[in-house]
Amino acid sequence: MLIEIKSLTKKYNSFVAADHINLSIKSGEIFGLLGPNGAGKTTTLMMLSTLLKPTTGTAIVNGFDIIKEPSQVRKSIGMVFQEPSSDELLTGYENLKLHTMMFGVPANLREQRIKEGLELVGLTAEKNQLVKKYSGGMRRRLELARGLSHHPKIIFLDEPTLGLDPNAREQIWAYIKKLVKKENVTIIITTHYMDEADRLCDRIAIIDRGKIVAIDSPENLKRKIGGDIIQLKFKGERNLNSLKKLKFVKKIDKFENGAALTVSDASKHLQEILKVIGTVESVEMRTPTLNDVFLHYTGKEYHQNGESPEGGFFEKAMTYRARSK
Amino acid sequence: MSELSGLLAIWEREFRVFLREKSRIFASLLSPLMWLFIFGGGVGSALSTSSFNYQTFIYPGIIVMSCLFTSIFYGAYVIWDKRLDFLKEVIVSPLSRTTIFFGKALGGVTDAIIQASVLVLLGPIFGVHYGWFLIPLYAVLFIMITGLVSIGLIIGSLMESPEGFGLITSLINFPLFFLSGALFPLDNLPSWLKGITLMNPVTYGVDAVRSLMLGTSTFGLFKDVLVLIAFAVIIVVIGAWTFSKMKV
Numbered sequence: 001m002l003i004e005i006k007s008l009t010k011k012y013n014s015f016v017a018a019d020h021i022n023l024s025i026k027s028g029e030i031f032g033l034l035g036p037n038g039a040g041k042t043t044t045l046m047m048l049s050t051l052l053k054p055t056t057g058t059a060i061v062n063g064f065d066i067i068k069e070p071s072q073v074r075k076s077i078g079m080v081f082q083e084p085s086s087d088e089l090l091t092g093y094e095n096l097k098l099h100t101m102m103f104g105v106p107a108n109l110r111e112q113r114i115k116e117g118l119e120l121v122g123l124t125a126e127k128n129q130l131v132k133k134y135s136g137g138m139r140r141r142l143e144l145a146r147g148l149s150h151h152p153k154i155i156f157l158d159e160p161t162l163g164l165d166p167n168a169r170e171q172i173w174a175y176i177k178k179l180v181k182k183e184n185v186t187i188i189i190t191t192h193y194m195d196e197a198d199r200l201c202d203r204i205a206i207i208d209r210g211k212i213v214a215i216d217s218p219e220n221l222k223r224k225i226g227g228d229i230i231q232l233k234f235k236g237e238r239n240l241n242s243l244k245k246l247k248f249v250k251k252i253d254k255f256e257n258g259a260a261l262t263v264s265d266a267s268k269h270l271q272e273i274l275k276v277i278g279t280v281e282s283v284e285m286r287t288p289t290l291n292d293v294f295l296h297y298t299g300k301e302y303h304q305n306g307e308s309p310e311g312g313f314f315e316k317a318m319t320y321r322a323r324s325k
Numbered sequence: 326m327s328e329l330s331g332l333l334a335i336w337e338r339e340f341r342v343f344l345r346e347k348s349r350i351f352a353s354l355l356s357p358l359m360w361l362f363i364f365g366g367g368v369g370s371a372l373s374t375s376s377f378n379y380q381t382f383i384y385p386g387i388i389v390m391s392c393l394f395t396s397i398f399y400g401a402y403v404i405w406d407k408r409l410d411f412l413k414e415v416i417v418s419p420l421s422r423t424t425i426f427f428g429k430a431l432g433g434v435t436d437a438i439i440q441a442s443v444l445v446l447l448g449p450i451f452g453v454h455y456g457w458f459l460i461p462l463y464a465v466l467f468i469m470i471t472g473l474v475s476i477g478l479i480i481g482s483l484m485e486s487p488e489g490f491g492l493i494t495s496l497i498n499f500p501l502f503f504l505s506g507a508l509f510p511l512d513n514l515p516s517w518l519k520g521i522t523l524m525n526p527v528t529y530g531v532d533a534v535r536s537l538m539l540g541t542s543t544f545g546l547f548k549d550v551l552v553l554i555a556f557a558v559i560i561v562v563i564g565a566w567t568f569s570k571m572k573v
Binding site for chain 2: 049050071074079081083085086089094097098099102104107146
């Protein structure tokens with residue numbers, strides 16, 4: 001195991017940001033930490049990269065203990081932060097050079113590594129521009145190249161496509177995939193985008209409120225739900241209890257003005273379900289998505305908020321209220 | 326070896342950024358020039374100190390003032406690095422915090438030395454003729470600036486906002502400057518005032534620079550240098566320690 005996380009916990013007063021997290025990550029996989037904002041993904045990553053001290057528990061990264069051998073751990077990893085962390089008054093090239101020098105890349109290899117990195121992320125032509133002239137996507141790509149330039153065994157990507165437009169996101173995904181193919185690296189990625197996790201990751205850990213609620217490949221997670229999803233919209237109260245008697249209905253999640261049912265062989269049984277529930281406004285039938293997986297394990301609708309990493313004030317106020325209920 | 330190249334990297338970055346912020350260089354030269362020519366010219370026309378023209382007398386003091394302000398202000402860049410998250414990139418590198426501290430400090434020393442040099446170039450206007458004294462002069466400036474830059478870095482590493490930094494440093498800068506003998510001779514001060522100036526490390530910097538440039542000294546160059554070395558060593562140790570505790 002390349003990374004072994006043992007009961008890793010971070011507490012801020014009474015708030016538990018990461019709650020006894022246990023994980024093993026194999027060499028060569030793209031592993032995703034998926035969860036809504038404030039679930040504890042970044043906190044976990046910060047502890048693994050030794051920037052934050054765990055309250056209890058520890059982790060072994062590339063054979064080194066994050067508490068006892070932080071410097072060795074930092075040598076083994078490359079980190080791409082959620083927030084841009086390159087120097088705006090330096091050029092792309094200078095940022096990379098600074099990085100290779102700080103990370104102890106031998107002088108005779110530096111130019112080669114910088115060149116490779118720039119080529120990989122397609123910034124060779126812009127290497128002598130100041131970073132403040134870069135777009136958000138270019139900057140993220142530069143930081144991706146930077147995180148690789150000392151050839152770490154493990155790369156941590158914290159929300160790599162946060163705040164990027166769809167085009168730039170596709171590009172970043174392509175670069176990440178190219179990277180895994182070319183270098184033999186292990187990637188840990190945090191994201192609150194379901195589609196990102198689905199498309200990139202070999203395995204996913206779903207985190208909610210500091211706890212891991214499920215770990216598996218995206219396919220298996222979806223399969224484990226045990227059927228398709230039938231989403232019903234209707235007005236007023238319906239007697240959902242009668243649905244529970246049907247043995248092909250695995251699970252019922254009730255919302256305001258509707259419900260989501262997990263049903264085996266859904267297409268075959270749709271008729272019967274509608275007979276029991278009566279007239280509805282609309283019916284949607286689909287194979288499960290990670291969204292449904294999240295709902296399945298946490299009992300909550302997944303709300304993603306791409307606007308800001310912390311969530312806006314309103315969202316914070318709402319989660320605060322939800323928590324105190 | 327990799328610690329050394331890391332130190333150079335951090336220093337080089339600070340230096341490049343310094344050169345790219347032309348307005349910063351210009352603005353920080355303006356204030357000493359105003360002190361020299363406007364304050365010095367104005368006050369100088371009203372009084373005369375024993376053997377020197379007043380402007381000449383404060384000239385070494387203003388060089389030290391420029392070093393003081395530039396060095397302490399340099400700590401603000403630590404806060405900007407925190408804000409830009411660039412500090413995380415540095416902290417996540419395998420470099421030790423001590424190396425990071427020294428890289429940063431060296432960057433600040435370079436900035437301040439360059440600005441001091443511009444003022445040293447004005448020497449002939451005040452009747453200072455260049456000679457071998459420039460070597461000990463730069464040694465003295467280097468030691469003093471190292472201590473002052475470290476004070477700036479310590480404050481920067483402890484604070485979160487540039488506004489707070491500005492407030493704290495102005496509380497430090499002005500007493501250090503006014504109580505240093507940069508603007509007046511120490512000989513005839515009332516004893517309470519003299520007592521305070523004697524506790525100010527900048528006083529010894531002013532005295533050393535004045536002794537090297539004008540040949541007049543209150544404490545003697547040897548004592549000045551000893552005090553400055555002790556000051557720099559103590560502050561550097563504290564600085565390296567605060568960096569090791571700094572949170573990002």
